[in-house]
Amino acid sequence: MVSQVSLTGGAKSMSLIVTKGTLDWAYPPFILATTAAAMGLNVSMFFTFYGLPLLLKDLDLKLSPLGNPAMKMPVMGAQMGMPNLVSLIPGVEAAASKMMKNLMAKKGVASIPELRALAIEADVRMIACQMTMDLFEYTLDDMIEGPELGGAATYIEVATQSDINLFI
């Protein structure tokens, strides 16, 4: 058995810096945070820049096929990408986002609101970047219950006490 005790004595711990808020990029931090918490780690997430809106009460996440040649979706047995010129057409981004959400539901992939709720339930510590709150003019009232406010020094303190630190 791998020891679950960290070198600092307590349970192992992990921190994540969450910088991206599109539908696709929202997955890695929430999947890893919830799984690590389920495996007994103390988990902290620091939401900054475009990652910060992932804490908003109302989530309507979108992804963009524009400039993303790696994004392909299975359509009738083939892997379909989207040329940039097509992605530029109004409504295409919303349609692609809807397609991805449908695909995820079909494949039994959890939604981001579901994973976020599970993270909160598992006592994942969430820190909202104060500077980004000011920059984009958000208040804590816009956010779900639970996140605390903090800055770079708050995160660095968390990182110095964590066994795993990830930037996503």
Place this chain on the structure above:
Amino acid sequence: MADQLLDATGLNCPLPILKAKKALKDVPPGGTLEILATDPGSVADFQAFCRITGNELLEHGEQGGVYRFVLKKTA
């Protein structure tokens, strides 16, 4: 017969692990939890989950595309 049964079929990563963790709360110490899953990734994941959490993976196998795990709550 395990003390608890968790049907995680049709669910994808990381839901089988998250639901198993929740289900373990209702299992008495030393008791067992049987999990059914269809996510092929769950085979490696339940082994890693048990190594890290200290719970014991008593059995794991596959039949007709359904993976079956029996965990003993030892942590």
